[in-house]
Amino acid sequence: MNLQIMNVTKEFKDKKAVDKVNLTLAPGVWGLLGANGAGKTTLMRMITDIMSPSSGVIKYNGKDIKKLGKLYREILGFLPQEFGCSSDFSVVDYLEYVAAYKGIEKKVARKKIAELLDILTLSDVKKKKIVKLSGGMRRRVGIAQAMLNNPEILILDEPTAGLDPGERIRFRNFISEFSQDRIVLISTHIVSDIEYISTQNAIMKGGKIVDVGTTEELVKQIEGKVWSALIPAKEVAVFERKLRIINQKNEPNGMVSIRYLSSNSEVDNSVNEEPRLEDLYLWLFPEAAYEREVK
């Protein structure tokens, strides 16, 4: 099974949101990483056939998804970024409604819904109206509706937004298990949510895929560029101006330990650290560190 994105471009009036993207997705979990405006949502909308490319073609097992039409939608599950069912439905009524819409037999749907409610820890709120749920719960209802038809291709746009740490861990384990023989594409700003479950990652910048690889392969390019060091607390502001500090923690005796990115050691006592995917993300998207702070 594969999904080929072939020379796909999407142009809006004055903006090329996706620019000649070529990518072949094989079964596994795919992380789609990129800063705000990189083109992730636009690419996902084209993969789900909600939006048509300005040029290029997307093929599922060698066949144009446009020509597959309904057949393609039957094997597809999608959680849109803006999923926020504002109707008066209860959780279970909503999921039954979506299942009927997707043409899933009632008995099969009931069993699947019960299973998903359990896995996504929504059983206790299944009779509650969706509008009355917390943001994290609503997101999980969104994940459930995307998975009702046991999709071979599952596209999740920012699935972990609003989930608490426990929910995140459950989500990761669940997706890892689910992705056997399926293609799962996840876009997220929370790099740690895909770092350990993604089989491959694709990095987008300015509408283009700039890198593809496993987490281990990708972080190799910043090996030797991630450092930790101890600095006096009173000098933090000075160091902040000259270094790309990505983490800092207060230590005893008026010292602060910092983790920073640089081609060379910039503080005497610096020690090289094992690079992580988040380090690479911040190396490629320095502005993201600022975005995180202001959010």
Ligand SMILES: Nc1ncnc2c1ncn2[C@@H]1O[C@H](COP(=O)(O)OP(=O)(O)OP(=O)(O)O)[C@@H](O)[C@H]1O
């Ligand atoms: N319908 C549209 N009309 C005009 N420009 C658009 C439209 N949709 C997206 N864009 C622009 O295309 C670019 C890519 O947007 P897109 O939403 O795909 O990025 P993204 O990587 O998903 O960002 P985010 O993480 O913030 O959702 C942005 O500059 C955006 O403003």
